[in-house]
Amino acid sequence: MQLLKRQFGKHFVDLLNKSPSLTADIKEMRKRGIRVRRSSRLAEAYACCNTKIITIGKKNASTVYQLINLAHELEHLLRGLVKGNDHKKLSLKRFVQRSLREETNCYVRECQIMDELIAAGVKIPDFLLKRYQKYYRGGWQGIRKKVLKDQVCFEANTTYPQLFAQQYDEMSMMK
Numbered sequence: 001m002q003l004l005k006r007q008f009g010k011h012f013v014d015l016l017n018k019s020p021s022l023t024a025d026i027k028e029m030r031k032r033g034i035r036v037r038r039s040s041r042l043a044e045a046y047a048c049c050n051t052k053i054i055t056i057g058k059k060n061a062s063t064v065y066q067l068i069n070l071a072h073e074l075e076h077l078l079r080g081l082v083k084g085n086d087h088k089k090l091s092l093k094r095f096v097q098r099s100l101r102e103e104t105n106c107y108v109r110e111c112q113i114m115d116e117l118i119a120a121g122v123k124i125p126d127f128l129l130k131r132y133q134k135y136y137r138g139g140w141q142g143i144r145k146k147v148l149k150d151q152v153c154f155e156a157n158t159t160y161p162q163l164f165a166q167q168y169d170e171m172s173m174m175k
């Protein structure tokens with residue numbers, strides 16, 4: 001936690017400590033040698049399973065949003081269903097399906113962490129609260145529907161199924 005405190009500040013770590021699930025994930029993250037980087041250029045976040053680095057954007061991103069993004073990317077790296085070289089063994093269809101399931105799990109995880117933060121009295125930014133209320137009510141299935149039709153936030157005019165199909169093609173070209 002000391003390192004995270006240096007990177008993200010005391011407020012971030014104080015909020016993180018209010019979520020037992022996320023605190024447990026951070027322990028596991030250290031054990032597996034996953035590192036976190038911050039970027040002032042982005043508002044969003046992403047993870048790379050080959051380098052085991054999670055990048056969290058801090059541009060216009062509130063502390064709670066960064067925390068939720070960290071929870072999302074940790075779900076990918078700690079319990080992800082699609083690994084770096086999966087395109088070699090999986091058909092395009094299986095790869096896309098598995099990626100969609102993984103993405104859904106990440107949004108479910110976001111909702112679980114928000115549950116814990118809300119229970120601990122943390123104020124959640126409005127847009128996140130809306131996302132939470134809109135999708136979590138539908139449970140896993142509702143969230144899966146969102147993942148199927150929503151645009152990917154960092155790629156204009158692209159849905160998740162399109163994004164994963166693109167990734168599959170790109171990885172297959174790299175061999």
Ligand SMILES: [Zn+2]
Pocket residue numbers: 072076103106
């Ligand atoms: Zn994701």
